[in-house]
Amino acid sequence: MPRDAVIVDDHSGFRDQARKLFERMGFRVVGEAATGSEALGEVRRLRPDVVLLDIQLPDIDGISVAASIAAEGPSPAIVLVSARDPLDYGSRLTSCGAVGFIAKADLTADSLMALLRP
Amino acid sequence: MTTLLRRATQAGVPLAVALVWIADWAGGWAPDLAETLGYIVPGSAFVIAGLVAWSLRPRNRVGRLMMAVGAGMLVGGASLQKFTTPVEGAIFHALTAGQCVSPGTCRMLDFPSAALFLSFGQIWAVLLLHLLLAFPEGRVRVRPGRMLLVALYILVPLARFVWLVAPLRPVSTAYAVVTGETVYLACLVFGSVLILRRWAVGGYARRRSLSPVLWSLAPVVLAFVPWTAVTLSQAQVGPTLRGFGLLFLTALPVGFVVGMLRSGLDLVPIGSLVVKLSRGLLPEQLRPALAEVLHDPSLEVAYWVPTMNSFADLEGQALELPPPDSERAASILDGETGPVAALVYDSSLLLEPDLVDAAAAAARMALENARLQVQLRAQLEEVRQSRARLVEAGQQERQRVERDLHDGAQQQLVTLLLSLQHTKAEANRRSDLDTAALLDSNIASLKQALSELRELARGIYPSILTEAGLVPALRSLAERSPIPLEVSDGIGERRLTAQLEATLYFVATEAITNAVKHSEGRRICVSLVRNHETVVLDVSDDGQGGAAVGVGTGLRGLADRVAAAGGRLRVESDRRGTTIHCEIPCGS
Numbered sequence: 001m002p003r004d005a006v007i008v009d010d011h012s013g014f015r016d017q018a019r020k021l022f023e024r025m026g027f028r029v030v031g032e033a034a035t036g037s038e039a040l041g042e043v044r045r046l047r048p049d050v051v052l053l054d055i056q057l058p059d060i061d062g063i064s065v066a067a068s069i070a071a072e073g074p075s076p077a078i079v080l081v082s083a084r085d086p087l088d089y090g091s092r093l094t095s096c097g098a099v100g101f102i103a104k105a106d107l108t109a110d111s112l113m114a115l116l117r118p
Numbered sequence: 119m120t121t122l123l124r125r126a127t128q129a130g131v132p133l134a135v136a137l138v139w140i141a142d143w144a145g146g147w148a149p150d151l152a153e154t155l156g157y158i159v160p161g162s163a164f165v166i167a168g169l170v171a172w173s174l175r176p177r178n179r180v181g182r183l184m185m186a187v188g189a190g191m192l193v194g195g196a197s198l199q200k201f202t203t204p205v206e207g208a209i210f211h212a213l214t215a216g217q218c219v220s221p222g223t224c225r226m227l228d229f230p231s232a233a234l235f236l237s238f239g240q241i242w243a244v245l246l247l248h249l250l251l252a253f254p255e256g257r258v259r260v261r262p263g264r265m266l267l268v269a270l271y272i273l274v275p276l277a278r279f280v281w282l283v284a285p286l287r288p289v290s291t292a293y294a295v296v297t298g299e300t301v302y303l304a305c306l307v308f309g310s311v312l313i314l315r316r317w318a319v320g321g322y323a324r325r326r327s328l329s330p331v332l333w334s335l336a337p338v339v340l341a342f343v344p345w346t347a348v349t350l351s352q353a354q355v356g357p358t359l360r361g362f363g364l365l366f367l368t369a370l371p372v373g374f375v376v377g378m379l380r381s382g383l384d385l386v387p388i389g390s391l392v393v394k395l396s397r398g399l400l401p402e403q404l405r406p407a408l409a410e411v412l413h414d415p416s417l418e419v420a421y422w423v424p425t426m427n428s429f430a431d432l433e434g435q436a437l438e439l440p441p442p443d444s445e446r447a448a449s450i451l452d453g454e455t456g457p458v459a460a461l462v463y464d465s466s467l468l469l470e471p472d473l474v475d476a477a478a479a480a481a482r483m484a485l486e487n488a489r490l491q492v493q494l495r496a497q498l499e500e501v502r503q504s505r506a507r508l509v510e511a512g513q514q515e516r517q518r519v520e521r522d523l524h525d526g527a528q529q530q531l532v533t534l535l536l537s538l539q540h541t542k543a544e545a546n547r548r549s550d551l552d553t554a555a556l557l558d559s560n561i562a563s564l565k566q567a568l569s570e571l572r573e574l575a576r577g578i579y580p581s582i583l584t585e586a587g588l589v590p591a592l593r594s595l596a597e598r599s600p601i602p603l604e605v606s607d608g609i610g611e612r613r614l615t616a617q618l619e620a621t622l623y624f625v626a627t628e629a630i631t632n633a634v635k636h637s638e639g640r641r642i643c644v645s646l647v648r649n650h651e652t653v654v655l656d657v658s659d660d661g662q663g664g665a666a667v668g669v670g671t672g673l674r675g676l677a678d679r680v681a682a683a684g685g686r687l688r689v690e691s692d693r694r695g696t697t698i699h700c701e702i703p704c705g706s
Contacts, residue, residue, distance in 0.1 A: 011529050017536035024543060056524065061585075083528040085572055087597055088582040090590035104532040105568040108539060 006031040006046060008039040008062070009054040009081075014104070018052055025109050036060030043069055048076050050116060053098070055082040055089065063089065063096045070097025079115055081107060128169055131185065135162045135192070152360060157194045157202045160367040161242075164188030167371030171378050179256035180378060183249045184371055190242025202239075209235060226282045237279035243305040244270045250309030250335075254327040254377055255468055259443045263312070274301055303346045310339050319445070323413050324466035327377045334373025337366040392480050401432055401488035404481060411477050414463045419485070420448075421492040422457040425500070429460055432488070434496035437462075451478050451485060459485040502684075506617075509682040513620045516579040523575045528568065535564050580623070587611075588619040592626055592644055601634055601642055601659075608647035614704055621683045621702060622646070622655050625676050629657035629698040632672060637661025637696060652685075653704045658697040665691040665698075673698075 005027045007018045012034075019029045031046045033039040036057045043051060051069065055062035066078045078098040086093060086101050093101050100115040139158065165188030172181025193209070194202030201207035201220070210218075213232035218224040226233045248267050251258045258264045313335070317328040341363040348355050355363075391411045399407060409417040420429035420437040429437045439460055440446035447465040451458045467474055478485070542557040575581075583591040589607045596603040613619070626644055633642050639661030647654045667673045667689050676698075680687040685702030 011533065013533040014529065014536070017533055017540060020540050021536065024540070083524055083532050083568075083572070084581055085576065087594045088576065088580060088585065090582055090586045090594060092586060105535060105565050105572075107532075107536065109543075 004028050004030045004046065004048040005050040005052060006033065006039070006042050006048040006076075007052045008033045008036075008042075008057070008065070009052075010034045010056075010058050011054075014054070018107070021107070021109060021112070022050075022052070025112065034058075036062065036065045039065050040068060043076065044072075051076050051078045053078055053080050055080055055084070063092050063098075066096040066098045077116055079112065128173065131165055131169060135165055152357075153202055154204070156360065156364055156367075157191045159364055160370070161188045161191030161203075163368045164191065164371045167375050171375050174375075174378060175256075178254075178378075180249070180253055180374065183245065183252060183256070184374055187242050187245045187249055188371070190238075190245050193242075194239060206236075206239070221282060230283070233279060233282040236282055237275040240274055240278060240301050241271070243302045244274055247305040247309040249374070250313050250331075253313070253331060253374065254324075255465060257443075259445060259465055261443065270305075299346045299349050303342055306339055306342055310335050316445075320464055320466060324464050326380045326413070327466060330373045330376040330380060332373075334366075334370050337362075338370055341366050391477060395481060395484050399484055401484075401491050404484055404488055405432075408461065408477055408481060412461075412463060412467060412474065414467060416446075416464055418462040419488070420460040420462060421485070421489040422459060423489075423493050423496045424456070425493070426496055429457075430492055430496055432492055432495075434492055434499050449474050449478060451482065453486065458482070458489055502682075505682040506684070509621070509679060510617050513579070513617060517584070520575045520579040520581065523571065523578070524581070528571055528575070531564060531568050531571070535561065535568065538564065579620075583619055583623050584616070587613050588622055589646065591619075591623050592646070595627060595630060596644075599630060599634065599642065601639065603630065603642045603644065606643065606645040608645065609653065612648075614653060618653065618683060618702060618704055621679055621685075622653065622700065625655060625680060625687070625698065625700050626657055628672055628676050632665060633657070633659040633661060633696065636664070639695060648704065651703055651705060652701050655700040655702075656697055658695060660695040663691040663693050663696050665689055665696045676700075 003026075005022050007015050007022070007029060009015050009018070015032050015034075019032070022029050027050065030048055031042040033042045034057075036059045039051070039053065039057075040060075051066075053062045053066055057065070060068075062080055062082075066080060069075055069078060075097060080093065080096075080098045080101045081104050082089075082101070083104045085103065089101075102111050102115065139162070165185050168181045168184030168186075168188060170181070171178070171184055175181065192203055192205055194206040201210065210221075210232050213235055214224075214229045218229060218232070221233075221236060226236075244267065247270065248258070251260075251263045251267065258267065310332075313328060313331060317325055317332060320328065341359065345355055345359060345363055348359070391407055394403075394407055405417065405419045408419065409415050418431070418437070420431065420439065422428075423430045423434070426436060429439060431437050439448045439450075440462060445465055446462055447468050448460045448462045450460045461474065461478055463474070538557055538561050542554050542561065545551075545554040545557060580591055580594070582594050589605070589609065589611075592605045592607075596605050614622070630642055630644070633639060637659040639659035641660055643656070643658045645654075645656045645658075647656075665673065667677050667687070673687075673689060677687040680700055680702060683702050685700060688699040690697045690699065
C-alpha cells in the first residue's frame with residue numbers, strides 16, 4: 001500500500017478536505033500544490049507514492065502534468081480528479097499515464113482504494 | 119498682369135533670339151562657329167517651340183520650361199579657352215570690364231560675378247531633365263523627382279563655380295570636361311529612362327502625349343553616347359556626328375509640342391456614353407464605359423458611403439483616394455447632400471478637365487444609382503458582420519458562464535460534499551448511526567444537485583469542445599445518446615476555429631435532440647466532411663420525418679446561427695427519415 005501523497009488543486013478548500021480523506025485512509029500527505037508547474041516541482045522533490053491531480057489548473061492542465069510526470073521514469077500512481085464529467089475529456093484521460101479518473105463528486109475512500117489497489 | 123507679361127515675353131523673346139543670331143553673324147566672341155551653332159540652333163528651336171506651347175496651354179508650365187531650356191543653351195557652357203555663344207562672351211566681358219579675355223587667361227577668383235555667371239553654363243541640361251520629368255502636366259508629381267531636381271539645381275552650378283575659382287585650375291581642366299559631359303549625358307539618359315517608365319505604366323492619354331517625346335528623344339540619346347565618348351577621349355567630334363547631333367537636338371522641342379497637341383482628347387465619345395446610359399447601364403458596366411470614354415483603362419469609380427464616412431468600391435470595400443502630387447488623380451462628383459462618387463484616373467487626364475467633367479456629368483444619374491447600391495451592400499455587409507459578432511459574443515458568454523459555474527458553485531458544492539462525507543465517517547466511527555443516516559441522505563441530495571449542475575454547465579458550453587475539439591465532443595455526445603449514434607469523421611485531427619466548432623457542435627446537438635425526441639428512429643448518423651473551403655455536417659436519422667425549418671424555433675435558430683457564420687442549413691425530411699445538412703465556409 002503506498003503511503004506518501006501529494007494533492008494538487010487550485011482550490012484550498014478542496015485540498016483541505018482531500019487531505020482529511022487521505023489521512024483517514026492512512027496516507028501521509030507530504031505536499032500540496034495549486035498549479036501545474038508547482039505540482040511538477042513538488043513531485044520531483046518529494047517523490048510521493050500517490051498524486052491526486054485536478055485537471056483544471058490555472059497554468060498547465062492536469063492531463064499534461066500527468067503525462068510529464070509519467071515521461072520522467074518510475075511514476076507515482078496518479079489519480080486525476082475534476083468537477084466535470086470524464087466524458088468532457090474524451091480519450092486524453094486514458095493515454096496520459098494516470099491510473100484513473102474520479103469525478104470530484106464521487107471522490108470517496110472506496111473509489112480511491114479501488115484505483116490504488118495493486 | 120500675367121497676360122500682359124506673357125504677351126510682352128512672347129514679343130520680346132523672338133527679338134532676343136534674333137539678336138543672338140545677329141551677334142553671332144557679326145563675329146562676336148565665339149571663335150568656333152560649329153560649336154556656336156551646336157548651342158544656338160537647338161536653343162532657338164526650344165525657345166520658339168516653348169512660345170508655341172505656352173500659347174497653346176497658357177496655364178501649363180511646359181512652354182515656359184522649354185523656353186528656359188532654350189535660354190540656357192543660348193547662354194551656353196563656356197570651357198576654359200572659348201565661349202560657346204557670343205552672348206556668353208559679351209556678358210563675361212561686361213562682368214570683367216574687359217580685363218579678362220577668357221576664363222583660362224586670368225584668375226577667376228578676382229572676378230566672382232563673372233565666375234558665378236559662367237557657373238550656370240550647364241544648367242540647360244538640368245532644365246531639360248526638369249522638362250522631361252514634368253511633361254505633359256507641367257509639374258513634377260513625384261517627391262523623389264522634385265528632390266533630385268533641387269539637388270541638381272544646386273550642385274551642378276556649385277561644382278562648376280568651385281572649378282572656376284580653384285587655384286590649380288589648369289590641372290583640373292580634364293575634371294571640368296569629364297564632369298560637364300557626364301552631367302549632360304546623365305541628365306539625358308536618366309530623363310529618358312524615367313519618361314519611358316512613365317509611358318510604360320501610364321494610361322492611354324499619357325502614352326498618347328509621351329510617345330512623340332520618346333520618338334524625338336531616342337536619336338538624341340543615341341547621338342550623345344558617341345559624342346560624349348569622343349569628347350572624353352579629348353578628340354574632336356567629327357562633322358557627321360556633329361551635324362546629326364545638332365539636327366536631333368533641334369528636332370527634340372518639336373516632339374514636345376506634338377506631344378502637347380496630342381494630349382488633347384476629343385469630346386465625341388461622350389455622345390456614345392450618353393447613348394449607352396440612356397439604354398440603362400448596370401453599376402458593374404459603368405466603370406468600363408467611363409474608362410473607354412476617358413481612354414484610361416486604369417480608371418476606378420469610388421462611391422461615397424456616408425455610414426462608412428469614406429469612399430468604397432462596388433463591393434462596399436473602403437477605397438482611399440490618391441494623395442495629391444501622385445501619378446493618380448481624382449475628381450469628386452458632388453450631389454445636393456454631399457459627395458456622390460469619385461473618378462480616380464491617370465494624372466495625365468488632369469490636362470483634360472473638361473472631358474472628365476463632361477463624362478462625370480453625363481454619368482451622374484447612373485453614378486447616384488450605383489452609389490445607393492454600394493451603400494446598401496455596405497450596410498448588408500455591416501449587418502452580416504454585426505450578426506457574426508453577436509453570435510460570437512453569445513458563445514463567449516456561454517463559455518464564461520460554464521467556467522464560472524465550474525470554478526464557483528461546482529467547486530463549493532464538491533468541497534461541501536467531501537466535508538459531509540468526512541463528517542459521516544466520523545459519525546460512523548463514533549457509532550452515531552442516526553447522524554450518519556441523516557448525513558447520508560444529505561450527501562445523496564447534494565450529489566444529485568451536483569449532477570444536475572454538471573449537465574446544465576455542459577449544455578451551456580461543453581468543455582470538451584474547448585479541450586479536445588469538435589470530433590471528440592461529437593463522440594462524447596454519442597456515448598450519452600439514448601439512440602445508437604455513429605460519428606463519421608472526415609476532418610481528422612486538424613482543429614477548426616473556435617466559433618466554427620461551436621456552431622457545428624450546437625447544430626449537431628440540436629439535430630440529435632430533435633431526432634431523439636421526435637423521430638422515433640432507431641439510429642442517428644453524424645457525418646463531418648471538410649472540402650476545399652467548406653465544412654459539411656450532416657445529421658441523419660431513420661425516423662418518421664416531419665421536420666422543417668419553419669416548424670418550431672429550434673431549427674429556425676440553427677439556420678440563423680449557421681447564416682451568421684456565412685453558411686447555410688438545409689432540412690430534408692420524409693417518411694424515410696430526416697437529414698439536417700449544414701455547410702459553413704472555413705477558409706482554405
